[in-house]
Amino acid sequence: MQYLLMIYSAEDAGPxxxxxxxxxxxxxxQSFNDETQNDGVYVAGEPLESINTATTVRVRNGQQEITDGPFAETKEALGxxxxxxCENLDEAIAYAAKIPTAAYGSIEIRPIMNLSD
Known part of the structure; x- marks a missing residue:
């Protein structure tokens, strides 16, 4: 099953x-990337630019609302x-704990919905 591991932290937290x-x-x-690739579980992964580059789009009553920045006001942002x-959630959790940002931020794990069933 595929799992999305989302890396959250305050931009001024950590190194x-x-x-x-x-x-x-x-x-x-890089060590984590190598491990997940060698273990055959890596599908994709990328860092994101600063939240200062974010744009949020909402459609309300047929009208687009575009704002700069992330959707929610929060200290931690998706980075x-x-x-x-992974075989199961336990394996995904084990990998999430190895992501360096977990030491000062958080890793949210979400299973990818399989719509082909």
Whole structure:
């Protein structure tokens, strides 16, 4: 079953770009990428640009409403994702715990709905 692992954190939490700690974290992400690819569970994964680049679209009464920024006002924002093909939720949880941002943010796991059944 495929699971979407969504990576949330406050943009000012965790190691900041340009620091040694940030470079270490990038190495940890590369190790995680390698592990999921070697284990055959990796489907996709990408970091997202800053929430300052977000655009939210709503349609109300047939009219588009476009606003800058994320949909919700919150400290934690979606910063990236992994799509993994795991045997079960327990396996997805085990991988989520290995994502470096889990140490200061959170990882939301959602199963992908299978509409072909």
């Amino acid at each position: 900041q770009p340009g620091t040694e700690a940030f470079m270490k974290m990038l190495g940890e992400y 990236g994702f992994y799509l993994l093909d």
